[in-house]
Amino acid sequence: MAGSKRVCPSNKIIYYPQMAPVVITLVSDGTRCLLARQSSFPKGMYSALAGFCDIGESLEEAVRREVAEEVGLEVERLQYSASQHWPFPNSSLMIACHATVKPGQTEIQVNLKELEAAGWFSHDEVATALRKKSPYTQQQDGTFWLPPKLAIAHQLIKEWVEKPSCSTLPA
Numbered sequence: 001m002a003g004s005k006r007v008c009p010s011n012k013i014i015y016y017p018q019m020a021p022v023v024i025t026l027v028s029d030g031t032r033c034l035l036a037r038q039s040s041f042p043k044g045m046y047s048a049l050a051g052f053c054d055i056g057e058s059l060e061e062a063v064r065r066e067v068a069e070e071v072g073l074e075v076e077r078l079q080y081s082a083s084q085h086w087p088f089p090n091s092s093l094m095i096a097c098h099a100t101v102k103p104g105q106t107e108i109q110v111n112l113k114e115l116e117a118a119g120w121f122s123h124d125e126v127a128t129a130l131r132k133k134s135p136y137t138q139q140q141d142g143t144f145w146l147p148p149k150l151a152i153a154h155q156l157i158k159e160w161v162e163k164p165s166c167s168t169l170p171a
């Protein structure tokens with residue numbers, strides 16, 4: 001709803017809804033993509049890397065910092081994909097990007113303070129996982145699966161599978 005606000009009846013101060021920008025990045029090494037999981041995720045679910053933007057940062061800086069902090073990789077190129085408002089629990093504006101790393105610079109150092117695990121997944125592995133039915137309706141047996149369709153993470157991963165250009169971004 002455009003122009004949302006609440007006015008305090010006693011002192012007339014206007015309160016506008018708050019929103020925090022979050023970058024969500026799917027990193028590719030040219031043939032594979034990098035997916036990670038936090039210990040709080042449902043069993044077996046892997047997703048793209050996400051993190052809140054810091055004050056004073058551009059989106060590009062936030063992407064490079066988050067990727068470096070979470071998996072120790074240096075982003076070479078990045079490209080905006082799409083955005084989504086994600087209301088719970090923090091009222092986030094999710095800004096989704098594709099990113100690439102330099103060929104040969106693919107060794108992951110998982111930051112265990114932020115992630116439980118991270119790894120490179122092949123095109124076939126990811127395409128197969130996208131075709132699976134939502135595990136929310138099935139028993140979670142711990143096999144690899146992806147966020148549901150409504151999440152921008154799913155759309156970002158699907159775009160990578162469908163568009164080879166997402167793995168080799170222009171300079």
Ligand SMILES: NC(=O)c1ccc[n+]([C@@H]2O[C@H](COP(=O)([O-])OP(=O)(O)OC[C@H]3O[C@@H](n4cnc5c(N)ncnc54)[C@H](O)[C@@H]3O)[C@@H](O)[C@H]2O)c1
Pocket residue numbers: 020022024038047050051052084086088089090091092094147151152153154
């Ligand atoms: N729609 C999607 O596809 C999708 C995918 C991944 C994450 N998300 C959402 O994006 C958000 C961020 O993801 P994450 O994995 O970094 O989350 P997270 O919940 O793991 O947050 C990490 C930490 O960031 C810090 N932080 C910094 N600024 C904050 C702020 N403004 N509000 C709250 N915490 C803040 C907190 O210390 C928090 O513990 C979460 O709300 C998550 O639900 C949405």
